[in-house]
Amino acid sequence: MADTLDIAWATDWVKACAAVVAEHRMELIDLDRAIGDGDHGENLDRGFKAVLVKLEAAEPATVGDVLKLVATTLMSTVGGAAGPLYGTAFLRAAKTADGATIDAAGVADLLAAGVEGIVARGKAEVGDKTMVDAWAPAVEAARAAAEAGKTATEALRAAATAARTGAETTDPLVARKGRASYLGERAIGHRDPGAESSAMLLEAAADVAEGGG
Amino acid sequence: MTASTGLVLVSHSAQLAAGAVEVAAQMAPDVLVRAAGGTGDGRIGTSYDLVEQAVTGLLDEGASAVVVLTDLGSATLTAESVLEALDDERVVLADAPFVEGAVAAAVAAQSGGDAAAVRAAALTAIAAFTPAVPATAAEGATATGTSDAAVAAPSDAAVTAPWGAQDGAVRRTMVLRNRLGLHARPAAMLARKAADFDAEILMNGVDASSVLAIMGLGLTGGAELTFEASGPQADKALEVIAADVEAGFGEE
Incomplete structure (x- = not known):
């Protein structure tokens, strides 16, 4: 278990994101069909598949470079609201990660910048039933750790x-x-698809860091 | 007169964006209006690349500013992302009703409006709705956070003229000859003419330079038009407008 995270973690995380989104594509589609327009799983799957292609061709030097590549690719390929939301999150997060490694405080900074991007774009608060409901407590937990x-x-x-x-x-x-x-009130009883995919992506980040990605 | 503020209309649907461009362009033939609809590969959604290309394309074509209008949800988020990345003060977003805002913005741009004026024209388009929205529906929308625009809606004063009839105003009453009424094209023509003169012109009590206000009157063929103009060019303005009315705004 590493004390810090480096570019190998970042590239493995992105690959794990693509894998987890592909694996749970139908689950995300079903969540979004219940209370949205039904395209969240498909859009994210397309976006992360495009990220994998871009990552093959690129030679990122830092964690920030990897995250920036994810950001611009998701914005260009997702097509739904998740594109600009995740895109802005990864873009803002990238700006905190221009060094070679990231320590625990760096993880908190990275996640905090990400959620600030999501809030700046989506204007959502905790309790609005959005991905912010997953990200905000994640930032607090990382900071406390x-x-x-x-x-x-x-x-x-x-x-x-x-x-x-x-x-x-x-x-x-x-x-x-x-x-x-x-x-x-018809949304009651259904999980927000963006919060679910956010949890999946962050779980993938931890799995990869623990060596189980 | 130059029409150097361009418009980019961003919709989830390529056809909706293209159609809105068509409607706006008819009202404002000299304005650069571009569509950025759909995902670029034929799906419903919005494309960062399409929006960025439309905006930078207009600037390359010589637009002095670009006002971006969006339909809903991810279209707005995508446009905001593009604007943040461009970080160019010449490019602004107007969070306005898509079709009505595009028409109002196009007419303002045709009249030589800068980015702020064109954006403001788009925003006033929401006022075209408020009288028809029951108070309870408006409150409901606000409570669920879906309608920031409703909160920001200007009062009716934005559409009806702020100055009112004045003493010394020139008055003229005519009959609308256009069989199909004062529909979009003649309304736009009238609004452009009214904006051209150094005069404040009312038609049937509304600002004659506001295409939405004019269209909101719902005037049909044979309707009586009462003009009141004040200001240095009031006489000349009514003379020119009267000639247009007589000519059926070039129709028939």
Whole structure:
């Protein structure tokens, strides 16, 4: 278990993201069909497949370079709201990761910059039944882990666990942003697809850091 | 007169974007209006690349500014992402009703409006809806956070003229000859003429330079048009407009 994360982690994480999204494509589509327009799984799968192609051809030097490549590719290929939302998150996160390695505080900074990007783009708050409900607690958990002197990997695991719990908290909520907000109380009982995919991506980050990706 | 502010219309649908461009261009023949609809590979959605290409293409073609209008959801988020990346103060987003905003923006651009004026014209298009929206529906939309525009909706004063009839105003009453009424094309023509003169012109109590206000009157063929103009060019303006009305705005 590494104390810090490097570019090998970043590239493996991106590959793991592509794998987990492909594996759970139908699950995300079904969640989005229930309360959205049904394209979340398909769009993310297409986006991350395009990222893999770009990653093959690129020679990124830093974690930031990898994340920036993810950002621009997702923005160009996703086609739904997840494109600019995840794209902005990865872009802002990339700006925090221009060094060779990332420690636990760096993990918290990276995730914090990501959620700031999502909020800047989507104008959502915690409780709106969006991906922010997964990301916000993840940032807090990573920050707490860093302040407690944990490793970068431990901070990521704490973030992933908090994101999973956060995604589950969207189930009983009425949506206040996005297509689901038109449904009112009919959205109750359905998990937000963006929160679910966010939890998946952060879990993939922790899995890879622990060497199980 | 130059029409150097261009428009980019971003929709989830390539056909919707192209159609909105068609409608806007008819009202404003000299304005550069570009569509950025769909994903670029034939799906419903929005494409960062298409929006970016449309915006930078207009600037390359000589537009002094670009106002971007979007339909909903990811179209707005994508456009905001493009604007953030471009970081160019000449490019602004107008969070306005898509079709009505595009028409109002195009007419403002045709009249030589800069980015701020064109954007403001697009934003006032929301006022065309507010009288028809029941208060309860508007509150509901606000409570669920889906309609920031409703919160920001200007009052009716944005569409009806702010100055009102004045003493010393020139008045003229005519009959609308256009069999099909004062529809989009003649309304745009009238609005452009009204904006051209150094005069404040009311038609049936609304600002004659606002195409949406004019169209909102729903005037049909044979309707009575009452013009009131004040300002240095009031006489000349009404003379020119009267000639257009007499000529059926070039129709028939």
